[in-house]
Amino acid sequence: MSSPLTHTLALPVCWITVARADSVPGALPDGFVDVQQAAPSIRLDLRYYTDHNFVGTRIDGYQASRAILTRPAAEALGRIQHELASFGLGLKLFDAYRPQQAAEHFMRWARDVNDTRMKAEFYPDVAKSALFKEGYIAEKSSHSRGSTVDVTLAPLHAANPAAELDLGTPFDWFGPESWPDSPAVTPAQRAHRLLLRLVMEKHGFQPYAQEWWHFTLAHEPFPDTYFDFPVR
Template sequence: MAVKNARTRLTGVIASLSAVLAVAVALPAPAHADYPKAPAGFVALKDVAPSVIQEMRYPTVHNFVGEEIDGYDESLCILTSPAARALAAAQRTFRARGYALKVYDCYRPQRAVDHFVSWAEDLADDGMKREFYPRVDKSDLFTDGYIAEKSGHSRGSTVDLTLVKLPAVPTRPYVPGENLVPCYASAAERFPDNSIDMGTGYDCFDTLAHTLDPRIVGTQHANRLLLKDTLENLGFVNLAEEWWHFTYAAEPYPSTYFDFPVARSSLSHSCPPYGGLTP
């Protein structure tokens, strides 16, 4: 009798578990609130224009914050498909002239922007000041427009970039703790980026970084115009305060700020190379 009762209880437990499992299988898996996916219109730039050089700064410690930025799970440029294809066209144009595009930042999740805001509010954290904002008081970063609660990068059609003379020489690795040099110092003095001389380094919080600043003359001015004019002819608009900052004018999400992580797994699909070529 005891054995029979045990078997009956075991059968009941198995039936209950089966019912629970059946319900669990029937329900859709909940989406992870912290890891949303990108819409179908986003692509990895490597899939569209693989010859564009990628030196993504925010997954590294070599940026104005001095630490890896939230939301950059991979060193990967993600853009909306129209912006990526326009960059592929620009890359073909520049390569014909002996240059290559190099991107520093592309799509930027909202959590990264929040990281910037949190950093800017901590006035004691100024470890990277000497390189990126030597002449700006950190308390003025918001009022001067260098830091904001929203960024066009989060809409997916804005990119920070420069030009590299071909054949490209790799940029040497940044060494944490190395002596920092102001971003507006001469190209021979500041961090040895492999780009052509644009008059300042990338993410330079200084009026000298304004694209048409009258103090930037000669070759530096010509280099900025080469980048600006070529990209504007292909549908991009430059931000006047940053020579490296361009937005594809016909952006598909002009008022949506996304927060999916920068990672291949965020993308719903891959896109074949532009026109079957290797731009």
């Protein structure tokens, strides 16, 4: 457990880093890299830079279609890409580093129970008023520490950039069907989930029990720091 002094020191370090990164457009804090530098073949489908997400609008902090991670997390994705390529597969990345301001945007949205424009696609069986209580929305996200990814499997050389393997639910589906071991999906869909989990675990990522797409680097370099520099 971190001491109070650790938490007192961590926040200034984080904000000093943010200020230095903001001084040069597109520059990143020490320890962070562009994912496509480490894994050039990875496919990006960065939903929070678009309006195709559960909120229905671009999310605060996403100013560019760019994926950012800590260096060890990005380099691990590069190794995963190399291994999957032998099967004609690769990763499709939905989200990587997420600014803390994005989590705050989600919280504001969750409190507005009248805004349900995306309910049919992302949470048809869950009342919006229950999203926070049931853990779908949180005040902080491991993504803001820079070593968490949301990914799926995709054909490596598909002509259609939207192509991906069927893992049983869309990304960001709010419901038990998204749990990795859900019995609601077919054997083939479960096999795809297992393949994704095994290759991610082999390269140092830990799965999350309620989202088949969510993985965090086990030995993340900033386990107690939530960053807020924008993606740009």
